[in-house]
Amino acid sequence: MxxxxxxxxxxxxxxxxxxxxxxxxxxxxxxxxxxxxxxxxxxxxxxxxxxxxxxFAGGIGTMNVGHSHPQILGAIKKQITQFIHPCFTVAPYELYIKLAKRLSDLVPITDSCKAAFFNSGAEAVENAVKISKSYTRRNGVLVFSHGFHGRTQMTMSMTYKEDPYKKGFGPFVKNIYRLDFPEKKLDLSNLKFDPNTIACLVIEPVAGEGGFIPVSKEAMVSIRKFCDKYSILMVADEVQTGFGRTGTLFAMEQFGVEADIFTLAKSIAGGLPLSAVIGKSVIMDAAHVGGIGGTYGGNPVACAAALAVLDVMEEExxxxxxxxxxxxxxxxxxxxxxxxxxxxxxxxxxxxxxxxxxxxxxxxxxxxxxxxxxxxxxxxxxxxxxxxxxxxxxxxxxxxxxxxxxxxxxxxxxxxxxxxx
Ligand SMILES: Cc1ncc(COP(=O)(O)O)c(C=O)c1O
Missing domain, CATH: 3.90.1150.10 (Aspartate Aminotransferase, domain 1)
Structure with a gap:
């Protein structure tokens, strides 16, 4: 209309x-x-x-499939008549597994992958950091200027912009280090941290809240090389760039290098609160049982919507x-x-x-x-x-x-x- x-x-x-x-x-x-x-x-x-x-705002990028899409509504309606929330931590259900398998097959990582679901983009990033810390047994996190990763204590600390996101909300989480946003090149001169203490580097392929700045291909390759050199996990924060927004299902498909972990949210479930951390199985399995999760993570109605979103992405x-x-x-x-x-x-x-x-x-x-x-x-x-x-x-x-x-x-x-x- x-x-x-x-x-x-x-x-x-x-x-x-x-x-x-x-x-x-x-x-x-x-x-x-x-x-x-x-x-x-x-x-x-x-x-x-x-x-x-x-x-033109699409719920800040949550509505890539459009509002009230009949297929998404159909999937939601079908699910709410079956069950709404037994809680995966208590009494699990197949939808979670189906979605984990489908997304794990779709992310541009060659190795076999596993997934875990949460509710918001910030929660996905928090959990990607937790999993990275478990896997590497390190506690440093590396991020970039203009980065936005959420509003929780950890992700706010990782976020760059002071006003409104951080103003008056300190002190911030320690051991977070920042490099200049690699619009053209990755600048590693003047490092103020020991790379051997960094668990993960978190990068948005296109800085979202920071101003829609794409990382150059050359810089993304340098990021991968830097991560490989110091055994740092590379986390692609595709919360805003994912689900077709940039011309491919995931933006990382356009950079010629693979991340180790993806964080996804926003358009994943057509507007229902759902987020995901997807990464190499060996990394994802590093966190101990009970170490990740949450009451609502992978809610079945949101999972049903997410499966329908993937169908719509393909069909349309x-x-x-x-x-x-x-x-x-x-x-x-x-x-x-x-x-x-x-x-x-x-x-x-x-x-x-x-x-x-x-x-x-x-x-x-x-x-x-x-x-x-x-x-x-x-x-x-x-x-x-x-x-x-x-x-x-x-x-x-x-x-x-x-x-x-x-x-x-x-x-x-x-x-x-x-x-x-
Ligand atoms: C790249 C990126 N990461 C994380 C987040 C945080 O997502 P949420 O607002 O769902 O917590 C956002 C939100 O805009 C984002 O764009």
């Missing part, structure tokens, strides 16, 4: 909810758009005032469609670049594209204009989110099966916003 705006944005019913929210919801949990959602279908979000939006050829969407976005942005000296560039992989907004006078990040672009698009019916350590990246995380008309309309709104805001 095309975007259709009927009221001021936010409309009166959304404003009323904002007022109620301010009395009952903690301030710390912010929302980017002040519109409240009543229904979601395909690439559309429909708010409580009847405004129809096109969704979504990774390939991601390449097409990415090319349309890039073509359009490049075609208006001359009119918009504040467009510093467009970067990413597949449909994970970030538009860099700068001050043309000095080349610095322009967060204010980025916010204006966001606001303009919202008022015309396009929901987007921004990203970046400096808050100056417009990012695209639309459902990958977005229709042609919706894609054309949203690209037009985006271009208008970039030109006029």
């Amino acid at each position: 095309k975007a259709q705006i009927k009221t001021d944005i936010p409309g009166p019913k959304s404003l009323e909810l904002t007022s109620r929210r301010s009395k009952s919801v903690a301030n710390g949990h912010g929302s980017v758009c002040g519109v409240y959602i009543d229904k979601a279908e395909g690439s559309n979000l429909i708010d409580v005032d009847g405004n129809v939006f096109i969704d 050829n979504l990774p390939e469609r991601s390449l097409f969407i990415g090319s349309i976005i890039c073509k359009n942005i490049n075609s208006i670049k001359d009119q918009c000296p504040w467009i510093g560039g467009v970067r990413g992989l597949g449909a994970m594209q970030g538009i860099v907004i700068i001050n043309p006078n000095n080349g610095e990040a322009d967060k204010e204009r980025t916010s204006r672009i966001h606001r303009y698009a919202l008022e015309k019916g396009l929901i987007m989110i921004t990203a970046g350590t400096y808050g100056n990246i417009i990012r695209t995380l639309m459902p990958l099966n977005i229709g042609k008309d919706e894609l054309n309309q949203s690209v037009k709104i985006l271009s208008d916003a970039l030109i006029n805001a």
Whole structure:
């Protein structure tokens, strides 16, 4: 459905909810758009005032298969009539095993793999670190500038951006070290740690929250070599890049080297809370029984949804469609670049594209204009989110099966916003 705006944005019913929210919801949990959602279908979000939006945020990358996909809904409905949660730690069930096998076969690791399931991206990263520590018997963790790995104590400590993610929340976990983000090359000069103490290096193939910055192929190869040299486990944090977003099912398929462990979440289960750590069996088995897990990890309804997501990915050829969407976005942005000296560039992989907004006078990040672009698009019916350590990246995380008309309309709104805001 095309975007259709009927009221001021936010409309009166959304404003009323904002007022109620301010009395009952903690301030710390912010929302980017002040519109409240009543229904979601395909690439559309429909708010409580009847405004129809096109969704370029996709629940921050959880909706690669689109909202309310009939196959995902069917799988969820079937599962909830069977059982909802016996808890895998207590009374296990086949769905968990099926999903573990299917994902273990799909991740781009040649060795045999095993999986364990959790609830959020942060939990997956935490557990990848725990497993790495068990396997290597070391306790150091190596991460990068612009990295985002979550909001728990460990993952917040691994995350780069101070405000809002870390501000006032210290002290942070020790033994976490940081290198410059390897956009072009891996810079190993001036190491401030002993590589022999590092259990794992955690890298996003495309920095997500940090600003949609892809790692160069050359740098990824250097990372693999560095890890091999010091027996460090290489963890690919594909929480945001996974499930077709970058043009392949997993972004690491495009780098010509293999990670040892993957962390997955977001689009894994079509919007239900599920995350996974998948890695070489010998590594995954290093943590002792009871050392990993959790009450809700691998919830059967989420596992059923995840199996359906994998079917949809295959049947609708979504990774390939991601390449097409990415090319349309890039073509359009490049075609208006001359009119918009504040467009510093467009970067990413597949449909994970970030538009860099700068001050043309000095080349610095322009967060204010980025916010204006966001606001303009919202008022015309396009929901987007921004990203970046400096808050100056417009990012695209639309459902990958977005229709042609919706894609054309949203690209037009985006271009208008970039030109006029
Ligand atoms: C690369 C990456 N890792 C980890 C996380 C944390 O995921 P969650 O918010 O589900 O805890 C995110 C979330 O944006 C992410 O993009």
